[in-house]
Amino acid sequence: ALYGPGDLRFLPLFRAARRGLVVLPGTARSTSLASGVDCAEALCALLVSSQPTGRVYAVDDGPAWPVVELAARVGEAVGCRPRTLRVPTPVLWGAALASEGLAVLARREPALTRDKVRDLCGRHWVASSGSLREEIGWRPTTSFGQEAGVIAAAFRERGLLR
DSSP states (O other): OEEOTTOGGGHHHHHHHHHTEEEEETTOOEEOOEEHHHHHHHHHHHHHSOOOTTOOOOOOSSSOEEHHHHHHHHHHHHTOOOEEEEEOHHHHHHHHHHHHHHHHHHTSOOSSOHHHHHHHTOSEEOOOOHHHHHHHOOOOSOOHHHHHHHHHHHHHHTTSOO
16 A cells, blocks of 8 residues: 555544544455655666566565554554454445445445455555565665654644544
């Protein structure tokens, strides 16, 4: 997952942590993250490298984050110690269907979609930038742990996180 202060996809997680409860899919275990800036820098490094084309690379900011630790780090960024609640996958599917239905009636964006549930229910969303590091010498410049506070501050500044 990409992150950065201008990306709103992490906003629901920050809001949930601020309220003190982060709901996690029962299947989720860990995820790899990368900052948008690091991803862009990796792409630029590839464009100017002499590596053959046609290769596939992944970008990450270091070891995969256990989702419980990720929730705790977001909690620190918003000044709260959120509890985590594991929810079975069928419950999430039902919630997504209800959310989508209510969103149609209210003419708003749904809070949870079936596509998001599909994404969330992967056990491990792990990637490795090992090939980028070895072949072109690229290294991430930051980690989610360092940037969570910056992201929370950006959300507050925009009035999205109270």
